[in-house]
Amino acid sequence: MRLQTPEKTVTFTFDGRRIKAVPGEPLSAALLANGIKLVARSFKYHRPRGVMSAGSEEQNALVTVGHGAQAEPNVRATTLEVSEGLEVSSQNAWPSLRYDALAVNDLVSPFLAAGFYYKTFMWPRSFWEKLYEPVIRRAAGLGGLSGETNPDTYEKAFAFCDVLVIGAGPAGLMAALTAGRAGADVIIADEDTEMGGRLLREREQIDGKDARAWVADALAELDALPNVRCMTRTTVTGAYDQGTYGALERLAGARAADKPVECFWRIVAKRAILCAGALERPIAFPNNDRPGIMMASAVRAYVNRWGVAPGKAVAVFGNNDDAHRTAHDLAEVGIKVAAVIDSRDDAKVSGDYPLYTGAQVIATKGRHGLKSITIRHNGGTRTIQADCLAMSGGWNPTVHLTCHMNGRPTWREEIASFVPTPDSIPGMVTAGACNGTFSTVACLTEGADVAADVARDLGLKPQTTVPAADDAAYAITPLWAVPGKGRKWIDFQNDVHVKDIRLAAQENFRSVEHMKRYTTQGMAPDQGKSSNVVALAVLADATGRGIPETGTTTFRPPYVPVSIAAMGAGSQGKGFAPERFTTSHQASIACDAPMIEAGLWYRPSYFPQKGETHWRQSCDREVGYVRNAVGVCDVSTLGKIDIQGPDAAALLDFVYTNMFSTLKVGRVRYGLMLREDGHVMDDGTTARLGAQHFVMTTTTAAAGLVMRHLEFVLQVLRPDLDAKIISVTEQWAQFAVAGPQARALLNTVLDQPLDDETWPFMACGAVDVAGVRGRLFRISFSGEHAYEVAVPARYGESLFRMLVAQAEVMGGGPYGMEALNVLRIEKGFITHAEIHGRTTAFDIGMGRMVSAKKDCIGKAAAARPGLSGEMRQQLVGLRAKSPDHGLSAGAHLFAKDAAETRVNSQGYVTSACFSPTLQTHLALGFVENGRARHGEVIKLRDHLRDITEEVEVCDPVFFDPTGGRARG
Amino acid sequence: MVKLIALTPCAGLLPITHGGVEVTEVRPERLMSVAPYAGQSKATSAKLKEQIGEGLSAVMCRAGAVTWFGHGTWLVAGEVALDGVAAVTDQSDAWAVVAISGAGAEDVLARLVPVDLRAGVFKKNHVAKTMLGHMAVTITRTDTATFEIMVMRAMARTLVHDLDIAMRGVAAR
């Protein structure tokens, strides 16, 4: 029921029913205004539930918003803003909210007590996978996911400030005003749609005016300060190391293209002031979960802020002074107060309505909505007709954020609550209700005072002036659970009641953390915000301990649920990882080349031609180009590192196993790099361009690793070396030109023709490529007469197209990764398939490359026993005994007659291919004492692909073992 | 005689505009990295001043054609000869360089960059070596509402993609 007729309305749907609402009000207010009490079904017993609170702590009223891929489950009706066309459905109920089949759980509830999962589904073991798990999975959870890709946009962002004020109630506003006026960069964040906190929900005066008018003035002042940023709809969700805070912002208004639904902020603050307020806690009494039973503060929030009466006849049940505010405010606006029940015998309270002190609610009626309550008073019972019951078990300061870095809250007896322990979060102070300070004037004062301290800390000169305001006392006599029979709910969201907690204690789950896991109290979206202290008190009572000794469970981030989409914002689709494209990318795509990922790079697998139906056809043809004519391949993805300085050669001698100081200018040498533990890190060629100038090549995969390694060597291990390194991978587009016609092809683009005398194998130097200064290296990864030619990247695409066009004239063309792989396997050249991190220089047959004349990274460790010798699995070639039978990488190798079991494995295959050159299947692999076993026939077994083949162990260089082709 | 055609790193990708924020490509003529050898910073600075009018800039700063470019390294927009005092490496083609400008540019970058780029903190000619999304970048404030962003050339497309999404999000607010 609405207290006034609204000026403007919108229409939304709830389970298909069209309902009018005030735009921007929370869904919970709209439902209550329309007399809708039954909103949801509970998690376990499917009990009918209604709106309980007016904030993000809501346990009951969880709904699904939208439909299809955009459906969002478990949205709290209390924080969902109503807009035109909003589509809301109830969840966890079938076939309908009113007649829910699984409500049968409620009838068999004695069998579903805490821990029933652990007891019931133990045996027989075989039932678990086929029966128990599928059934539980279907019954478990609240709202469901669509299983479709969410098309909505989410965002993440970073913000920085001097002072982060968390919460914009009286303490927060005063803190922001004080720090802001002093000149600090302030961010004030509040999860509500408007700032003001409880001041928007109470009827009181500040500075002689209506509190809401004071809030409006304060906000106007904050808005006018350029150094203050106000963030509404923003919940600070977590406190992290070094002043980093997580915050979830929900954007206002309807969903629209490009517009983020939520933004997850990482806020870095020099100081933070927590003004998170307090949450009212329920009282455990029988059937205290009926729709219509709400928190007392929520009842007056609906009345005062949204002009909605949650009932026609409202009863109030509390153990503290604050509950009486609700009765006063209801009476003020003319809503019938059916009764006020105060559990305290000595309560000093008054009001123009039936008042029962020393009384308790012991029963309620009304399955789909409250109809009456029964109270015990003066030794007798009395039934009171009421369609709404406002309950208040007192206030829990919202200490959560102060516990996010291992802090534990402190028990304060006089308010029967936990308060933050000072300095729990470095740089954070607390003020107001979250600190256990409850009167408005005390909150204002504390907010101003702590902000002034913080500002002074930051070197500013703050001034504090605090307006006059309400100074009502807060007296409470704890009442956790009403004695007597019946299920008294504590954690409404998880359907945990008093008896469950007593059962946990009885079964010796006495530690609060054990009790939580056993009963599930404090789990799920609300994380026990309202139920924790009550549950502790009941556990303390059951175990005969005090509450402080019982302790709390651990509050962890996030304070409210955060969608994974918001946390991972920006990383969907192409945002997942950067894409690196070579300069020849467009040209390769234009040839229909399928691209494969190589780290972040994209490289062509092969270049299909008309009539080719299988990649092998393309690959074999491309291998033929290189062996018989000429092939062109983009090798720009290999890491290229420019190394200069007086100690450049000394650096190379230290990071490579072999000697580079002896390399002549204008020559290239193959180098092997170890990790400090003696295993191979990477390999590649390094060219000497000048006396103090080298350019190193790394594999594509290890480019970043090697760069970091070289910086490590220069800055950490050998700062005495005067050498400078910088990546030039992106500066140069580099292409391999390989095959008998390689020189002829290059001579069509080079300004000066090449000859053997000036450009022998392993020569390097500057060349002019069609008028552009470039670099040429006579190196070969295919075993053919080959070069790599480099030009500044801006000319890359142009040069690639030119080389390919010329190659095609000469009976060759471009080749991709597949052909490149075959060419190098035929030659026994290794890649990271072989140097996979567990192989030593000895294993790959390069033990002699570790120079005895100098120290180098990995040299000492490589000499350790066990890293060389006969028992090591050594690199070998493997040739299929049946040439047309395929071999597979990953297969294991066994002695010819051995059983193919793990213990008999003598090695494994690392690379395999069909060699069109040799017309047989080949592989590289490692096998025990392999170099001494050339000629032996062994067995290859791939259990995964079910391949068994006999293979002959041989030298890894299958083709042109003398290397004449590359030199010729 | 054949002739090679030059393409810029962002060819075909820029400019883009959303809600008053514009991203355009910057095309530096020449970029040389300069890393002074041990004890040669002063000598390097003096030679640079002679050759291009500015010495080595302060850490995290740009001065004229000289931009701090990381630990012990500067990037100079122009041809320099520093034989013996510093390592000089041609980087002219290694970087995609874009300018993002407009009143919302700071907000756009706040969605992608984990450092404080607010005007009061990150002033004109301040330089940050940091990240944009998942990429390492160099960001320079070149004017009140303009930033220059450098990213590895091969990642130009991802840079434009990430900026485009962030710009749309800011514009939609």
Place this chain on the structure above:
Amino acid sequence: MRITCPNCGPRDRREFYYQGDALALDRPAEDAGLEAWDDYLHNRENPAGDTADLWFHEAGCGAWLVVERNTVTHAVHKATLAEKAKR
């Protein structure tokens, strides 16, 4: 987590690469013997308290840093350039 890089100022942890204990600064001589190399490569303290380790400002200025921090409180006391560290 934030680390104050001596070059760049306070930066988010995402910009840094973590290497391991700062004892890597003291590389044994080639002939230091098996035990010394074993210690250097493998044996690490696992302190509940103050520790020093090496981080690389990889997505920043490219400096290797010695970071002194506390594994219990998560406080980061200091970060200094590795190349200037005493060894």
